[in-house]
Amino acid sequence: MPNTMSVARILRRSSMIVVGTAMLAATGCSLFRHSEEDLPLAPAVVEFENQSLDQADVFVVRLGADSRRIGTVQPGRTEVLQVPRDMIMSGTVDIVARLLAHRFTPSSGQVSINPGDRLHITLPPDGRQLSVLPAAP
Numbered sequence: 001m002p003n004t005m006s007v008a009r010i011l012r013r014s015s016m017i018v019v020g021t022a023m024l025a026a027t028g029c030s031l032f033r034h035s036e037e038d039l040p041l042a043p044a045v046v047e048f049e050n051q052s053l054d055q056a057d058v059f060v061v062r063l064g065a066d067s068r069r070i071g072t073v074q075p076g077r078t079e080v081l082q083v084p085r086d087m088i089m090s091g092t093v094d095i096v097a098r099l100l101a102h103r104f105t106p107s108s109g110q111v112s113i114n115p116g117d118r119l120h121i122t123l124p125p126d127g128r129q130l131s132v133l134p135a136a137p
Contacts, residue, residue: 041115044083046095047135048073049120052127056097060087063110067096073123088113095130097123108132 050056050073060083061067071081087093095108108121108130118135 041085043085044088044113044115045118045135046070046081046083047078047118047120048081048097049078049122050075050097051125052099052123053125054102054127055100056123056127057100059096059098060084061094061096061107062087062090063092083113085115088115095119095121095132097127097130099127102127104128106130 046058048056048058048071053075055075056073057069058071058073058081059067059069066087068084068087070083071079073079073081083093091114092110092112094110097106099105104127106123106127106129111119111132113119118137120133120135122131122133124131
């Protein structure tokens, strides 16, 4: 018949092994479980096509007069510009082009944009307005 001390010791060690295994399993499972908030979001992108003869500084304007320059597009060029994540949190923005040596600033009007969206914005040769379409993937 086994000693009472050795039985108690075996039970303690067994329970420690079971608890340790359960803790490892729990932490291991949490490594594979991610909420949508944990996953990195793809940035919102604007493909800006400048068909005009003027250099265009491109701005993103959020409601409340918060604006940020996202790039400069030379005449006859198309550039891919990334929209800062903090600028699209409201869901709608206005894309504005400031043309070199002109008083007017063509704008897209309020555009809905979310992380991962791609928009194609065209500044036509007359440079008077911006047209917005979803960009091809």
